Amino acid sequence: MGCALAKDPGKEKIGTLKAQLIYATDEDVEDLGESRKGLSDAEKKVLEESIRKKFKTYWMLGEDQTKILRGYENWTSPMRGSEELMVSFEPKGREGKDGLRLDLELWQSKRKVLKADPVLRKGKHLYIVGPKWRGGQLIIVLELVDLLKE
Amino acid sequence: MDENRKEELLTLWMDDGLSSAEREELAPYLAKHPELEAEREEYVRLRDELRSVLPEHVEPPYPEFFNKHLMRQIREEERMERIPAVAEVSGMWSWMRYWMVPAAAAAVVVAFLAGKEMGDRPAGAVATTSGAGYTGELAPGVYSAISSVDVTTWEDPDAGSTVIVLDGLEDIPSSVDLLKTTASLEEGEGSGKTF
Numbered sequence: 001m002g003c004a005l006a007k008d009p010g011k012e013k014i015g016t017l018k019a020q021l022i023y024a025t026d027e028d029v030e031d032l033g034e035s036r037k038g039l040s041d042a043e044k045k046v047l048e049e050s051i052r053k054k055f056k057t058y059w060m061l062g063e064d065q066t067k068i069l070r071g072y073e074n075w076t077s078p079m080r081g082s083e084e085l086m087v088s089f090e091p092k093g094r095e096g097k098d099g100l101r102l103d104l105e106l107w108q109s110k111r112k113v114l115k116a117d118p119v120l121r122k123g124k125h126l127y128i129v130g131p132k133w134r135g136g137q138l139i140i141v142l143e144l145v146d147l148l149k150e
Numbered sequence: 151m152d153e154n155r156k157e158e159l160l161t162l163w164m165d166d167g168l169s170s171a172e173r174e175e176l177a178p179y180l181a182k183h184p185e186l187e188a189e190r191e192e193y194v195r196l197r198d199e200l201r202s203v204l205p206e207h208v209e210p211p212y213p214e215f216f217n218k219h220l221m222r223q224i225r226e227e228e229r230m231e232r233i234p235a236v237a238e239v240s241g242m243w244s245w246m247r248y249w250m251v252p253a254a255a256a257a258v259v260v261a262f263l264a265g266k267e268m269g270d271r272p273a274g275a276v277a278t279t280s281g282a283g284y285t286g287e288l289a290p291g292v293y294s295a296i297s298s299v300d301v302t303t304w305e306d307p308d309a310g311s312t313v314i315v316l317d318g319l320e321d322i323p324s325s326v327d328l329l330k331t332t333a334s335l336e337e338g339e340g341s342g343k344t345f
Contacts, residue, residue, distance in 0.1 A: 021328075023328075036329065046309050046311070049306060049308065049309050050306050050309045050311040050313050051313055051315070052313075061328055061329070062328075073222055079328055082328060084322055084326055084328065085322075088218070106316075107215065108319060108320070108322070109320075109322075110215040111215065111296075112215075112218075112295050113294055113295065113296055113299060113316065113319055114292075114293075114294050114295075114299075114301065114314065114316060115291070115292070115293060115294075115295065116291070116292040116293075116314060117291050117292070118292075118312060118314075121310075123310070124310040124311060124312070125309075125310070125311040125312070126311070126312045126313075126314070127311060127312070127313045127314070128313075128314045128316065129313065129314065129315040129316060130316055130319060131316070131319040131320065131321055131322050132319075132321045132322070133321060133322040133324070133326070133328065134324045138322070
């Protein structure tokens with residue numbers, strides 16, 4: 001006894017993941033409130049080119065930013081306070097200097113609906129075109145905000 | 151008393167499984183190590199907690215989700231148990247782990263049996279990748295656990311993005327008010343911490 005506790009290397013932060021939830025719709029939508037903003041023209045252009053589909057309006061419903069821990073499974077919900085859509089992820093290893101492969105799962109209503117192992121790169125987006133809601137399309141956007149050096 | 155015999159008797163002692171002869175055999179060792187009684191009490195507390203968390207005959211409402219979180223908690227418990235074992239103790243915890251591993255394994259088995267939807271890839275689920283510009287940022291292991299959901303993926307090198315499209319998901323009911331949730335952006339440990 002008396003020795004300091006060993007530090008768990010699995011708890012070490014190796015990066016940050018941002019998750020956003022976008023609501024895309026062709027319906028006429030009233031203002032969704034001050035906390036919900038529309039996308040800029042530039043954001044809209046990138047999104048439409050990426051998903052190869054256009055909608056009349058896009059709303060950012062929520063964002064979450066989560067630490068990526070070296071040896072642990074992490075959870076993020078772009079809609080904080082809601083378990084309706086959740087993402088679990090666990091790092092599987094680096095891919096080059098700026099890439100991180102994740103074991104990633106999407107959960108809808110507490111049911112796993114997708115399993116993937118994408119490589120995320122800083123500044124690039126992973127779009128998951130998910131379920132529909134109130135006549136519109138929900139799109140989850142994942143981005144590797146930073147990846148610490150090894 | 152040799153090491154193997156000591157571990158055997160200690161394990162039985164933890165589970166109230168000693169015969170009177172065995173209890174007499176172990177008594178001198180316990181007298182020399184009174185701190186073991188506190189360890190035993192902690193073990194009993196943990197065992198009772200596990201039993202209260204894992205009802206044997208009631209199926210959880212979301213088996214797959216339940217199992218996922220339970221296994222995560224077990225892994226974290228095991229990590230927490232291992233850390234002081236490395237840093238502080240070489241003797242006592244070395245036999246404690248013989249008990250802890252089966253206990254954790256038993257919990258996993260119970261959780262596994264509770265779930266009807268365990269298994270990552272159901273029969274018939276096929277990974278699908280298509281579209282121009284697919285360059286392999288998504289390995290072939292992209293699929294939905296729901297057989298009625300089609301998964302299509304592609305990459306857009308110009309936009310620097312990867313896209314996964316899930317067709318056939320159930321709609322989120324209109325009655326669910328996603329606008330009532332918090333839309334803040336603060337770095338945290340992850341929403342899963344709230345479970």
